Amino acid sequence: MSTYLLVHGAWHDGRAWNRVVPLLTAAGHRVLAPSLTGHGDHPRPMAPDVGLETYVDDVVGLILAEDLTDVILVGHSYAGLIVSSAANRVPDRVARLVYLDAMVPRDGETAVDVMPITQVLIDAAEDGWVAPLPELPAPHGLFGVTDPDDVAWVRSMLVDEPVLAYRQPVRLDDPAVAAVPRVHIHCVGSEVEGITRRPVPAGEPVWELRSGHDCMVTVPDDLAAVLLKLA
Template sequence: MTENGPTTFVFVHGSWHSGESWERVARPLRAAGHTVFAPDLTGHGRHAAAMTPKVGLSTHVDDIVRLIRDEELRDVVLVGHSYGGAVITCAAEELPERIARLIYIDAVVPENGESTVDVMPEVFTPFIEAALVSAAPWLMPPPQQSPAGLFGITDPSDIEWVRSTLTPQSVLSWMERARLDNRRATAIPRSHIHCALHPRADARRPVPPIQPNGTPADVWEIQSGHDCMVIAPSELVELLLTIATDNRSIMENPR
């Protein structure tokens, strides 16, 4: 990856979603000559039939590690949205030499020994509690539309499209703890994109001022609800390219 050369992106979707959620971001990036992978995690999208009570965080980490190895990818910009942040954090532990940068979009960023629900308990616990008293206590159905839309999406046609792609999420994926003990992974640069219009921004864990690699935190903001890849894809593409190339002259870092 060079400042003006093509970049290899691997996008990891969040809970209930699939790789299809990245379509509006992947298309222009590919058209510009970049390499883009946006896989469906086990139990989601085309792999929905593979969902079982044993599908957890480690299952999804294996999905991403296998993709990077099978495709022989290097200098990867690994991007995780929401729950996908936990997946990319753990995947980087397995293949730190293949990862050029981690980009977290409104994402869960666990510490060693933490689960997704540990990072944002006030957001995730109600879904788990509802599942545990249901007929399928290991599975969480997608949330219903609220007055604020669906994942911040308010356009009716977009809501219909995204809803058609959603599948239930396994409880284990949120409860399995991250194992982070590879010191080589701490050297990977990290960037964080926060969706400014997320109604639960108050529950977001603050980004530490210093990255694990010892450099200052790299935090950006996009004027969008949670599913910015659907709501504001053009703005997200520009921001991703800015971060991936470290070209600060294109867009001013708001922090």
């Protein structure tokens, strides 16, 4: 049995994984998919002082509270920053880092450093709050989701993010974190213009899913199949 800890990206909450969790659980694995501070059913409300470090505290706190070891730590989108810093704090508890269509940072980088187009979102922020990306014409939809019912469901979980979440830097200063194996899963086929990925470092495996960005919503079976290969 492996332990998967699935971390949602910006604006979303833990419900984003609802179609994936049962598939991994049915295969005999333990799966946790929490909502981060200010999102979904998390008891602490959103506030301007919530930032990247808050989300890292959430993830590390859960790992320690549940005494999790050999964790397959999956970060979707913005959560690539979160899982990176979390692994830096508890590298001995992480078996594998999985970047799911995610930002992949270096030590000391912010979201803007990793994906410069993020600055456009910050510049458009009202009163310090960054709104979710808008729905685009097909095939892009809302984070790659185009089915009307699914769009409504995804929209129901979206909340604005504090600017601080994009300004705090990632910490990757523990040499032990460099030994944690890393895997990348890329959603391909309907990329949005202006959003580019960094080249994946040599030797780090890459899997591709033909899907929009929120692949856990649109192709949960395909995503689960890849994740199960990493157990």
